[in-house]
Amino acid sequence: MDNTTRQQLVETTSRLLEAQGYHGTGLNQIIRESGAPRGSLYYYFPDGKEELAAAAVAEQGERMRDFTVAVLSQVADPAEAVDRVMAGMIEHFSASHFCGGAPLAAVALETAARSARLRTTCAAAYNELIAAFAAKLTAGGYPEIRAARLATVIVAGIEGAVILSRTQQSVEPLTRLREELHILLGCKVERM
Amino acid sequence: MDNTTRQQLVETTSRLLEAQGYHGTGLNQIIRESGAPRGSLYYYFPDGKEELAAAAVAEQGERMRDFTVAVLSQVADPAEAVDRVMAGMIEHFSASHFCGGAPLAAVALETAARSARLRTTCAAAYNELIAAFAAKLTAGGYPEIRAARLATVIVAGIEGAVILSRTQQSVEPLTRLREELHILLGCKVERM
DNA sequence: GTCTATATGACGATAGAC
DNA sequence: GTCTATCGTCATATAGAC
Numbered sequence: 001m002d003n004t005t006r007q008q009l010v011e012t013t014s015r016l017l018e019a020q021g022y023h024g025t026g027l028n029q030i031i032r033e034s035g036a037p038r039g040s041l042y043y044y045f046p047d048g049k050e051e052l053a054a055a056a057v058a059e060q061g062e063r064m065r066d067f068t069v070a071v072l073s074q075v076a077d078p079a080e081a082v083d084r085v086m087a088g089m090i091e092h093f094s095a096s097h098f099c100g101g102a103p104l105a106a107v108a109l110e111t112a113a114r115s116a117r118l119r120t121t122c123a124a125a126y127n128e129l130i131a132a133f134a135a136k137l138t139a140g141g142y143p144e145i146r147a148a149r150l151a152t153v154i155v156a157g158i159e160g161a162v163i164l165s166r167t168q169q170s171v172e173p174l175t176r177l178r179e180e181l182h183i184l185l186g187c188k189v190e191r192m
Numbered sequence: 193m194d195n196t197t198r199q200q201l202v203e204t205t206s207r208l209l210e211a212q213g214y215h216g217t218g219l220n221q222i223i224r225e226s227g228a229p230r231g232s233l234y235y236y237f238p239d240g241k242e243e244l245a246a247a248a249v250a251e252q253g254e255r256m257r258d259f260t261v262a263v264l265s266q267v268a269d270p271a272e273a274v275d276r277v278m279a280g281m282i283e284h285f286s287a288s289h290f291c292g293g294a295p296l297a298a299v300a301l302e303t304a305a306r307s308a309r310l311r312t313t314c315a316a317a318y319n320e321l322i323a324a325f326a327a328k329l330t331a332g333g334y335p336e337i338r339a340a341r342l343a344t345v346i347v348a349g350i351e352g353a354v355i356l357s358r359t360q361q362s363v364e365p366l367t368r369l370r371e372e373l374h375i376l377l378g379c380k381v382e383r384m
Numbered sequence: 385g386t387c388t389a390t391a392t393g394a395c396g397a398t399a400g401a402c
Numbered sequence: 403g404t405c406t407a408t409c410g411t412c413a414t415a416t417a418g419a420c
Contacts, residue, residue, distance in 0.1 A: 019305055020215075020302060020305070020306070021213060021215060021216075021298070021301060021302040022215075022216070023212075023213060023214075023215035023216040023302075024213075024214070024215040024302050024306075098304070098305075099304075099305050102301070105297070105301055105352075105355055106213070106298065106301040106302055108355050108358065108359045109213060109294070109297055109298040109301070109355055109358065110212060110213040110215075110216050110298055110302075112290070112291075112358040112359055112361075113211055113212070113290075113291050113358075114212070114216075119359060119361075122359045123359045123360050126356055126359060126360075127360075148368075149368040149371060149372055150372060152353075152356065152364075152365050152368045152369070153349060153353075153368060153369050153372045155352065155356065156349055156352030156353040156355070156356050156365055156369055157345060157348055157349050157352055158352065159351070159352035159355050159356070160297075160347065160348030160349055160350065160351035160352030160353070160355075161344075161345075161348040161352070163297055163300050163301060163348070163351050163352075164318055164344065164347065164348050164351070166300065166301065166304040166305075167300045167304055167311060167314045167315045167318060168315050168318075168319075169304075169311075172344075173344050173348055176340075176341040176344045176345060177344070177345050177348055179341060180341055180342065180345045180376065183376065183379050184372065184375065184376045184379070186379075187375050187376070187378075187379050
């Protein structure tokens with residue numbers, strides 16, 4: 001079984017979904033840009049577009065989590081570690097010409113109410129990413145409840161800041177989030 | 193000139209864009225659900241779908257800002273005022289069966305790289321919303337630079353938390369953001 | 385596994401009557 | 403201002419040869 005064609009399809013789909021969303025991306029474009037034969041698409045993904053998109057979403061989720069875990073493990077202090085993740089995100093976003101950074105957001109918004117399969121796949125990917133942040137924060141001494149809460153807010157903040165940054169064609173929303181996260185993670189607070 | 197038909201078109205488009213995004217919403221569905229005649233669409237919006245969507249985005253932006261300003265003006269303390277906005281958002285999101293809450297996010301993500309008209313319309317709407325929060329924070333004593341930064345982070349957090357909440361079909365991401373924003377707004381910090 | 389050809393329907397947009 | 407009919411294009415999906 002040749003996995004190259006399949007991988008090419010998933011790779012191209014991931015890239016296009018990130019920039020254009022689910023309904024904005026057609027199979028014709030995926031086939032054209034991946035160089036994969038049309039017949040192979042339905043061979044590897046019998047359920048068609050939805051199954052292919054789900055595979056792309058899952059892979060993008062893994063990629064985000066792997067990147068995050070790798071960066072977080074470079075520094076012991078959680079606040080500093082999250083700051084490095086933000087720096088990496090900002091760098092990646094700048095390099096993408098203001099098109100990248102939130103690979104799942106558009107698909108999640110478009111399909112949450114229409115496709116249970118894509119919704120749950122997105123949810124699983126987000127939950128793993130949140131869990132990665134939460135684990136780092138817990139290991140760094142934050143109480144578990146607050147660590148979970150902060151992790152959710154970090155991921156939400158990133159997704160939202162990417163929306164604003166893309167829309168404004170500027171990294172400023174992301175850099176502002178970076179600075180405020182640094183402050184927020186420094187807040188040891190009684191109320192939890 | 194009869195504005196009822198036009199208003200019906202914009203209203204219906206706003207609702208559908210919020211739930212399905214730009215490419216996921218067809219003119220046929222807009223015409224069917226609005227009850228507006230097909231001919232009227234191109235009479236009021238000669239540029240077709242893009243112009244209609246821009247009008248819907250602008251109106252949703254105004255609506256968000258008006259709602260935010262109204263709630264913020266109810267309480268003097270900025271942290272408490274933002275908390276009330278969050279409460280209102282959560283209530284609205286719950287009432288929408290996990291489909292509402294970020295009327296512009298999907299359109300912004302899908303079209304940022306494809307339509308200058310829609311991108312700038314989204315940017316203007318977001319900027320007005322951010323400005324509303326920033327004004328309240330500045331009036332409440334936050335330094336201007338930090339107020340602007342906090343305002344951006346609040347809006348970004350809301351957009352991202354709505355993505356997570358829709359995907360998980362739960363208000364928890366939004367409530368977690370609400371709690372952390374309360375903490376963040378309590379942080380008077382040297383670093384600005 | 386891959387290819388081409390095609391089925392079937394939805395899309396955005398337009399023309400011309402009224 | 404509204405309505406209907408229709409154009410041309412695109413979409414996803416499938417069938418059958420190789």
